[in-house]
Structure formats: structure tokens, C-alpha cells
Amino acid sequence: MSTPTRITVATTWLDGCSGCHMSFLDMDERLIELARKIDIVYSPLVDSKELPETVDVGLLEGSISSVDDLEKARAFRRHCKILISLGDCAVNGNVPAMRNYFKLDDVMDRSYRENVTLQPQIPTRGVPALLTTVKPIHGEVAVDIFVPGCPPSADAIWYVLNELIEGRVPDPSSVTRFGA
């Protein structure tokens, strides 16, 4: 039941808690209506493994803390026509960025040596290297729409997506704020 107005949406989470994606799912029965208007082509919520060449709307949750986050953010920017920073971590760094007040080595020591009783060691294999500074998404790639909130409410996400589906530019400040 594809319609001409059906838009493609991709989402992923970087350094966040996945709470923004949970808030997305909190749209409850409205998800059914949304499913008639959008195609989720890539997301932790669906099975596809590759980001399509062109996506209408990309939603990024979380801040950029590792080389892997940076790669994903750049890929989303390349493939998405409209890129949305979803939630405070993506918009302003939020809790993940609070490690910026310490040296990265001290943070690693604290996590993997000081508080560990068995085989204290810094993991290096199979995990992406952390960046020295945690940044919001727009600290690395251009972002078109910012949806603050920790997490943004289901209503806020619903509003933003609906405005885009209807071809309007959403004003997220009318429905959400930092820390909401």
C-alpha cells in the first residue's frame, strides 16, 4: 500500500542509552498510522543491515564518542537528505559528554583498572577506540533539525515526523526542550 508521499526513514544510536528509540516506540498505536506513511529502511528496530544509497530522513540518537560513532554519523550525513539530531546526547552531548571534564586516560583507568578486581585491563580488540572529546552530532557533521529532550517525548517525535511527512519545517522548540 505504497503511496507517493511515503518517505524513507533511517535511524541509529551512537553514544546514548537507546531511550530516544524507546520513546519512538512509545508512540504506541500511532506507529500503525506512521507505518502507512513511512518506510523504516535501516534501524536497530528493523532487520536490514545496510544503509540504502538515499534516505529521506535520518534520525541519530546519542553523541559522537568513538571512531565508530563518527563513521556512522558521516555515513548518515552522506546518505540522508534530512538529518535529525534526536535527543539531548545528539543535540548537546548530555551525559556522555560529561567525561570531557576528565582526561580520557583517567576515565579509562577509572572504568577498567581502579574499580576492577579481576584481570584489570583496557579493552582494545573488538571495540571502537574512544575519541578524546565527546561531541554533539553537529560538532562533526551538518545537522538539519534538532530535537532536544532526554528523551524527547513520543508526542514530540510524532510531531516532528508528521511535519516532515506533510512537507513542513517543524519547530521542535514548540514541543520540547533541553532535559525534557
Place this chain on the structure above:
Amino acid sequence: MPPPPTQPNVRVVTLRIDDRDLSAREDETIIEVCRENKIPIPSLCHLDGLTIWGGCRLCMVEVAGQNRLLAACSTRVAEGMRIQTNTEKLQRYRRTIIELLFAERNHVCSVCVSNGHCELQWLAQRCGVDHVRVPYRQVPYPVDSSHEMFRVDHNRCILCTRCVRVCDEIEGAHTWDVMGRGSDCRVITDLATPWGESESCTSCGKCVQVCPTGALVKQGTSVGEMVKDQHFLPILARRRHAP
């Protein structure tokens, strides 16, 4: 700046704010006339009942014939004044000021005791600040929890000096003051000694109530629990200045 003295025979002036013809007492400031007429002007350092500070610059307005912006809180009205309070230029400046405040210290709303009850947070939303375009400084500031009832978190302080003024002008203790310049500037108790050791502090808590952010809070509050009550201020201020 002392409060504008109330004169017995004060004249009335007529002026134009945002294309509305208004009249006001000539000893009133622009922000007072705007508030009386429900014209919204954002402000952080201004608080009804305290003296004028003019530090936050959020209440800047455009006055015809002036080639610079004027702070509505520290400018008296005059006959024939033509004022614009919400032009694109002013909106741009206000957004920038708020973004700089967020970038200067740690204002992570989601983990702040004042989340949901913060004037900086409200203003950011009202002025359409949905992200900060400048890099965050990310320099840690001290937290003083030595007082048994209250706590000061300098990371959340925007240096509006409401605490300094309410302590001096309303409580009469002058425990608070300001020390240092630029990014080192911070509010201090007594001669920069821990708040808990202060000999002048009466523990009245007025500073906590007037603080617009989560910088001055009650001990034992968790995220979003610090609700402030400023109702006492205009009442006490009127009594202090009563003849």
C-alpha cells in the same frame, strides 16, 4: 544602580512599543512598562524587587534614533520613545547570548536538580535555542556543599548576581559577593571561604529561591526536585522601601 526613586508628582509620558501606543510614568523603566502591558521580554538578571544590574543583556531592545541596543531593565522611558522588542536582530542576539551561557559552564539539564524549574532552560526553549553552535568550554568549576542546608554548584552559575543583591538588599547580610574576572569570575560567600563556615550567612535561603538555575539549591534535592518560590520578594522589597 539604585532603584528609581518614587516621586510624588511624577509625569506621564506616551510612547510606542511594538506599534502599540502606551502611556507610562516617566520614572518607569522599559521592562516595567512591557511587563505591565504583557509584552514579553526575556531577562535573567532582572528580578522585580531587586536593584537593577543590567548584566545578562537578554532584555536588549531597539530604540528609534539610537544606533545601539539598550537594556530594557536599565533604560527609563521617555516621551515619544519608539521601541521594538522582538526584531529579527534581537532574536538573533538573544539566541547567541543563551547559547554562550550554555557553552560556558556545565548546564546538562537532564541531570540537574532544577530540571523543569529553570529560567535558563525556559528561556532557551522560548527563544528557540534547540542547539548550541559554539563548542562547549568544558572546564570544571567547584561545588561547595559545606552549608548544612544549601549547596552552590558554580558549574550551573550564570553570574546574574541575584543572590548577591537579595542577600545585601533584602536580608541585609551581604554574605554573597563576586570575585575574579572573565571565566574565573564566581560568586563567593564572605571572603571566599566555604559557605558552611560563613559568619554572616543567616541561612535564610533567599539566595536559593531567587537563583534562576540550579546553581543555588537545597541540600538533598534530586533531579528536577528543586522548585523555587520567589513570592516573598516583591512583598519584602516594598516593605524595605516603604517611607
